[in-house]
Amino acid sequence: ADEFDFTEHVHRRWNPLTESWVLCSPHRAKRPWLGQQENQATEEMPEHVSDCYLCPRNVRAGGKIVNPDYKTTFVFDNDFPAVLPSQPTYKPAVSADPETAALASELLQARGVRGACKVMCFTPQHNRTMAEMDTDAILPVIEEWTRQYLELGALEYVNYVQIFENKGAVMGCSNPHPHGQIWSMSDIPDEPTKEIRALTNHRAKHNTCLLCDYAKVELTDRTRLVVENASFLAVVPFWATWPFETLILSKRHVAALPDLDAAQKSDLADIMRRVTCKYDNLFETSFPYSMGIHGAPTDGKDHGGDCCLHLHFYPPLLRSATVKKFLVGFEMMGESQRDLTSEQAAARLRALPEVHYKTKTQ
């Protein structure tokens, strides 16, 4: 009775990838929820929507360009890019006040950033998401991501390519047409920087890859395993922040998308379909999330040892299709906090069918 139990007792877990802690309060899932409810998109959508600026043959936001009659994926320049290919070089201004000039140069540090932003439609079908796409239809998405990674990565002013998807209105996505984004830039952003640091430190200590070692532990333990195939596994990481967060890991060390062979690419399509399908089945809703691919920077250095391809899924829903987890107050000022254990989340996801709930009920 007096044994410490992860499903009963409060604990912190260490995230060795970002070197941060998460507070886990498993008993807290029992509290009633009186707060905000999200809207649930229930409306059935057609395959083509005439005023969708991402559907084939339609006019894009801005009113000037017409989309081609694309059949698989379609990539175009973001009409409102966060980073731009060219701009003046940044030179720090010297503070007017000699007394605070030295302090200002240390405390008000900035850098200029260049880059390019792309939008990528996953399929011409407006009413599909990865959860409802066939593995065969997801494969071209992975091929296109690989091409974009290489093409953008080859640009003189690009040292890092971030592929991601915001899915669902609650994740700031303004159009349900299945699409993701690719932001590429001259600097390596903060999150991959932290991960590279952790992987580098781990290799210095063990001469092995942190994420490959972690995959080994999870394949042995199996309590956090959601799904696996010949090349990949998906787990709710031990240190998950979001309630149903998952991490897709490769079983063989690969630094970035171009290092995948044909079989691995198919297996990645397979595991992405199965994970997103389980997500939709969890609350029988189109499950919102942000997904991102982390791989090696494209800065021309050898990152074979300090980078290991992986995908993060950060979904906000906690209790139902309309109740999400708020990472606010304590989480912003103190540290991340979660209300169920990773093992509980993994068990629930594992138990779900891999056939989409909409197909079943037809």
Next chain:
Amino acid sequence: ADEFDFTEHVHRRWNPLTESWVLCSPHRAKRPWLGQQENQATEEMPEHVSDCYLCPRNVRAGGKIVNPDYKTTFVFDNDFPAVLPSQPTYKPAVSADPETAALASELLQARGVRGACKVMCFTPQHNRTMAEMDTDAILPVIEEWTRQYLELGALEYVNYVQIFENKGAVMGCSNPHPHGQIWSMSDIPDEPTKEIRALTNHRAKHNTCLLCDYAKVELTDRTRLVVENASFLAVVPFWATWPFETLILSKRHVAALPDLDAAQKSDLADIMRRVTCKYDNLFETSFPYSMGIHGAPTDGKDHGGDCCLHLHFYPPLLRSATVKKFLVGFEMMGESQRDLTSEQAAARLRALPEVHYKTKTQ
């Protein structure tokens, strides 16, 4: 024409407090918004609401306890605490598999955590917020925070006290009755840990306080200053993540709330009223935010040099009462990103009146 301009060109800014970067894309504020709109609470509320579990004399959530007829502040134990005063001691389980046991003990690290969670009503009046309270009514809130910090901090199992407020449904707050929370725990959470590290490093280098130095720079530069009085200043920090984020700094070095004298406490009440009132006036709405107070841990060590009392306000709204900034996809996978400069945000807040818009129109 070819000069680098913070209001035109993309740059990253360094946050010396958390040692992280934020990407600033000032031109991006021009893009149209087609995404999710938040609900705006416009309903006029009475001073006392019979089914509010925080109003005086009412029955609390759970149905057993009746609130006293309190006149200023009122503190009680959180009915659904994230941390608890007692539980078994955590002992790491030894992995069953000898091959992965060593890796597992390194990659699956956890710690037990104890603590206590309190809820604090700021005033009996259901329809007030700090923005509409008199400075005289905010003072008892600051006195009570100070008492709680001392009382909780004195507990054997508490080494850190985090005071915070989640305001507004969009920040996960389930009851508009003005209230905040206090979570105290045996470990120092991640965010203050990072700050203490940065302040310690700065002192090692300069023998001065990072935040006091920063306050000096901002009082000289003045472009990010929102408001000041004899004891405090509020700025949109150079490295702000949230669109209208502010940081309240003390003009004299103080480690924690109990170090404030009577005049400083009044001045803190004054600046909190003025900042929150400007916030409400920005979009003529009850402005949502998470607010938190960072000060010294209560672990019995001398933190006079490595801690400096300050308050963070993290408000999500970007364009209007119903359009917030989504920190999703790129922000989660890459790094924080903002769409207007800190100087632009500060200028807008500075220009706003310090009389609440609801009073003006009466």
